[in-house]
Amino acid sequence: MADPTVPGTEPETVPGTDPDHLLEPPRPDVEVSEGVEAAAQAEDTSVHGVPEVPPMPRPVFIARVVIGAALAFAALYAPYYFQEDMNKVLAQALYLAVAAMGLNLLTGFNGQVSIGHGAFFGVGAFTTAILMVDHGWMFEPTILVSALLTGLFGLLVGFPALRVRGLYLALVTLGLAVAFPAVAKRFVHGSGGVALVRPPRSEFGSLIDGVDDDQWKYAVCLVAVVLLFWAARNLVQSRTGRAMVAVRDQEIAATTVGVNLAATKVWTFGLSAAYAGVAGSLSVMVEGFADATNPIIYFQRSIEFLVAMTIGGAATILGPLVGALLVVLLRRNTSDLIEGKEVLSPALFGAALIAIVYVLPDGVVGGVKRLLARLGRRETSQRAQVGAPNT
Amino acid sequence: MTRTRRFRLLSAVLILGLFASACSSRDDDDDTSTGGDGGGEGGGEESSIDTSNCVTDPTAEIEGDTIKLVSSYPQSGLTAAFAEIASGWQSYFDMVNQEGGVEIAGKSYQLEWETKDDEYNAAETVSNIQEMLGSEGDQAFATFSVVGTANNLAIRDDLNEECVPSLFAATGSPAWGNPDYPWLIGSTLSPYTLEGQVFADLLKDQAPDAKVAMLVQDDDFGKAYEDGFRQAIEGTDIEVVKVEKYATGASEVSAQITSLASSGANAFFDGATLLACPAALQSAAAANWQRDFTWVSSTCISKTLMGIAGADAADVYSISNIKDPQDPQWDDDEGMQLYRDTVGANFPDTDTENGIVAYGWTQAAVFVEALRNAEAPTRLAVMESVHNIDVGDDVGLLAPGAGVTTGPEDPYMGERLNLVQYGFEGPDARNHFNVVGDTYDFEGQTADLTPEDLVTG
Numbered sequence: 001m002a003d004p005t006v007p008g009t010e011p012e013t014v015p016g017t018d019p020d021h022l023l024e025p026p027r028p029d030v031e032v033s034e035g036v037e038a039a040a041q042a043e044d045t046s047v048h049g050v051p052e053v054p055p056m057p058r059p060v061f062i063a064r065v066v067i068g069a070a071l072a073f074a075a076l077y078a079p080y081y082f083q084e085d086m087n088k089v090l091a092q093a094l095y096l097a098v099a100a101m102g103l104n105l106l107t108g109f110n111g112q113v114s115i116g117h118g119a120f121f122g123v124g125a126f127t128t129a130i131l132m133v134d135h136g137w138m139f140e141p142t143i144l145v146s147a148l149l150t151g152l153f154g155l156l157v158g159f160p161a162l163r164v165r166g167l168y169l170a171l172v173t174l175g176l177a178v179a180f181p182a183v184a185k186r187f188v189h190g191s192g193g194v195a196l197v198r199p200p201r202s203e204f205g206s207l208i209d210g211v212d213d214d215q216w217k218y219a220v221c222l223v224a225v226v227l228l229f230w231a232a233r234n235l236v237q238s239r240t241g242r243a244m245v246a247v248r249d250q251e252i253a254a255t256t257v258g259v260n261l262a263a264t265k266v267w268t269f270g271l272s273a274a275y276a277g278v279a280g281s282l283s284v285m286v287e288g289f290a291d292a293t294n295p296i297i298y299f300q301r302s303i304e305f306l307v308a309m310t311i312g313g314a315a316t317i318l319g320p321l322v323g324a325l326l327v328v329l330l331r332r333n334t335s336d337l338i339e340g341k342e343v344l345s346p347a348l349f350g351a352a353l354i355a356i357v358y359v360l361p362d363g364v365v366g367g368v369k370r371l372l373a374r375l376g377r378r379e380t381s382q383r384a385q386v387g388a389p390n391t
Numbered sequence: 392m393t394r395t396r397r398f399r400l401l402s403a404v405l406i407l408g409l410f411a412s413a414c415s416s417r418d419d420d421d422d423t424s425t426g427g428d429g430g431g432e433g434g435g436e437e438s439s440i441d442t443s444n445c446v447t448d449p450t451a452e453i454e455g456d457t458i459k460l461v462s463s464y465p466q467s468g469l470t471a472a473f474a475e476i477a478s479g480w481q482s483y484f485d486m487v488n489q490e491g492g493v494e495i496a497g498k499s500y501q502l503e504w505e506t507k508d509d510e511y512n513a514a515e516t517v518s519n520i521q522e523m524l525g526s527e528g529d530q531a532f533a534t535f536s537v538v539g540t541a542n543n544l545a546i547r548d549d550l551n552e553e554c555v556p557s558l559f560a561a562t563g564s565p566a567w568g569n570p571d572y573p574w575l576i577g578s579t580l581s582p583y584t585l586e587g588q589v590f591a592d593l594l595k596d597q598a599p600d601a602k603v604a605m606l607v608q609d610d611d612f613g614k615a616y617e618d619g620f621r622q623a624i625e626g627t628d629i630e631v632v633k634v635e636k637y638a639t640g641a642s643e644v645s646a647q648i649t650s651l652a653s654s655g656a657n658a659f660f661d662g663a664t665l666l667a668c669p670a671a672l673q674s675a676a677a678a679n680w681q682r683d684f685t686w687v688s689s690t691c692i693s694k695t696l697m698g699i700a701g702a703d704a705a706d707v708y709s710i711s712n713i714k715d716p717q718d719p720q721w722d723d724d725e726g727m728q729l730y731r732d733t734v735g736a737n738f739p740d741t742d743t744e745n746g747i748v749a750y751g752w753t754q755a756a757v758f759v760e761a762l763r764n765a766e767a768p769t770r771l772a773v774m775e776s777v778h779n780i781d782v783g784d785d786v787g788l789l790a791p792g793a794g795v796t797t798g799p800e801d802p803y804m805g806e807r808l809n810l811v812q813y814g815f816e817g818p819d820a821r822n823h824f825n826v827v828g829d830t831y832d833f834e835g836q837t838a839d840l841t842p843e844d845l846v847t848g
Contacts (some may be wrong), residue, residue, distance in 0.1 A: 085522070191548075192540055192542070192610055193541060194545075194639050195515045196541070201549060287514075352469075
């Protein structure tokens with residue numbers, strides 16, 4: 001499985017000159033570390049927000065439990081508080097978060113840039129839609145098939161991706177996203193002769209009495225987000241996760257300590273694609289169709305994933321979720337901000353994104369972490385305590 | 392280890408909480424999954440429309456005194472040429488409202504409308520209509536003048552299930568005659584297969600061994616042209632030598648035209664719409680394609696699109712059943728003056744000489760007639776009424792002899808039509824289409840002249 005030619009062909013990478021670094025997401029938490037282990041250690045820290053080794057102070061622990069419970073309650077209560085249209089928006093944010101998390105595993109944690117995840121998303125969406133329309137499947141099982149299929153597709157793309165890196169990898173994956181609608185148009189025979197497949201709306205109905213359809217869709221998306229983010233979190237903290245980060249930061253060093261470069265990269269690609277595929281499946285439920293009528297729609301999706309990951313905070317666990325919520329809510333709120341000047345809404349959206357990235361170059365989650373770290377430092381110095389050392 | 396355990400506990404709580412909260416209910420209406428038995432079995436007597444599977448009750452009377460219509464059509468970007476249809480119908484509705492509204496069964500109703508831009512993208516149409524109608528289909532009375540074949544096909548399942556009238560779809564697809572979808576009806580835009588029929592007749596008369604090259608959109612809109620024309624020339628010496636397709640909504644077709652021009656065809660069926668239509672004529676001229684006959688889609692005869700092609704559109708044929716506002720012979724026509732004044736007052740920026748505005752105006756006029764004839768202010772009664780239209784050519788801007796008739800078995804409007812030819816007199820002249828020959832009357836024949844799978848497929 002090891003592919004010695006790839007690292008072998010790579011000259012010594014000088015940070016800053018390697019094309020990889022041009023597209024790498026900012027990682028302010030990670031200090032420029034010489035050794036692989038140090039890098040992995042530092043990354044670990046950034047994942048948890050608090051260091052692993054010293055025991056957590058009791059107030060912090062309680063605060064975390066309280067905040068966590070409040071957020072969980074908010075997430076569960078939201079579909080009852082909001083009306084139908086807002087629930088749809090939230091469900092959109094949730095499936096976007098799943099795709100952004102997929103991209104985060106690949107780009108944020110493993111350093112492989114992809115502008116092609118829209119294609120995986122599309123494969124997932126059409127898998128679900130076609131299974132339902134042509135083969136009479138229920139919605140829920142199609143998610144698994146989508147995940148498997150897009151995962152395989154991701155592995156296939158992952159192999160050639162071993163040979164190209166950085167900007168070139170971005171270009172290759174971009175081609176994927178741009179080519180997808182044309183390919184779909186060729187093989188999909190949707191209603192009206194265009195590449196639009198719509199399962200009957202009743203197929204997405206709520207399976208629980210007393211839960212409205214929109215609440216049900218939100219709940220399904222929420223369950224997917226919880227499960228997949230949990231899985232991602234566990235993965236990133238595992239040996240494999242540390243290997244992924246090591247590959248991102250120092251390929252050569254990673255191989256010297258025994259990380260299987262090719263396997264790590266290819267499997268990450270596959271897993272990441274599977275996340276995007278699940279998001280695609282969920283999108284069929286939320287939007288009601290799989291659509292490739294617009295030739296650049298999956299390119300736009302890819303950018304959306306990238307934006308959600310970046311403004312939320314790359315290489316963090318909550319980042320993609322926060323980013324997805326921000327993207328979807330910003331788009332919704334900028335679209336009717338100026339009455340009669342809807343043309344301006346993309347500009348407003350863009351300006352808001354620029355503002356966010358300018359103020360929080362490491363994403364919202366990264367920014368919050370910096371803020372907490374600063375507060376923590378002040379507190380410790382004020383109390384003159386020997387508290388938890390915060391990076 | 393404690394971390395993992397805590398997280399497991401949290402997720403267990405999450406999932407439990409999810410199920411627990413599922414048992415309470417939001418303040419709004421009850422669940423929709425069992426809402427299907429509200430259907431109007433009582434309203435089914437003698438109706439041509441089966442209402443037994445309706446999710447909503449189509450025999451419920453309109454509450455209040457407004458009839459709300461929703462529409463989705465391209466309004467921006469390269470597909471905006473069709474947006475002007477709406478200034479026509481909105482002006483007419485405004486006029487009717489000012490005159491006191493539409494009277495149905497003794498009560499007057501004001502017309503109200505909401506529209507959204509879909510950029511001619513079927514997926515956007517789905518979202519737009521869903522958003523405006525609400526998931527139960529109760530936020531508006533009906534849809535009106537939704538543009539595009541694929542767009543209307545994409546929304547018709549939902550509308551049919553909800554029994555929401557989908558009125559005057561601004562497309563000439565023969566699929567609007569599908570008896571499985573009684574809640575959808577087309578407009579006075581003639582069925583596309585009739586265009587093929589008229590063109591075939593013209594060629595049979597003047598060039599019985601013509602070789603035809605076709606440009607069509609790569610979807611069911613284009614399929615209707617291609618299959619319709621092929622059926623129309625069956626048994627003749629006319630031959631289709633080449634068919635090229637372009638992606639739905641695209642506006643660049645020069646590659647296709649180069650290929651068609653080299654096919655040796657002496658007749659060109661330009662079945663494109665929007666900007667692709669004039670672009671095809673321009674490319675054909677640029678490629679110096681020598682041909683004797685050119686046909687353009689009836690969706691393309693507006694001033695906007697023909698104006699783009701200019702001299703390259705000289706002498707092209709098409710069909711129409713509307714008075715061309717650019718034609719000076721209608722300047723003193725009463726209907727035309729009313730149209731000019733009303734649209735001019737409502738939309739000062741709209742060019743009333745644009746035939747597409749006149750088309751929109753006429754749809755509203757025919758619809759208002761149907762509304763007045765409805766027996767009750769219900770969806771079912773209105774739908775039955777639009778299936779029983781019989782209006783003369785004095786309604787809207789229908790051309791002389793082009794009155795509209797529909798029946799329970801024949802939902803097609805626009806079956807009386809004229810062969811028209813574009814007379815180009817100069818870039819600044821009032822270039823318009825001239826009627827050639829007598830009015831065609833295909834009343835009740837569209838289904839017979841159309842390949843069956845175009846209707847039911």
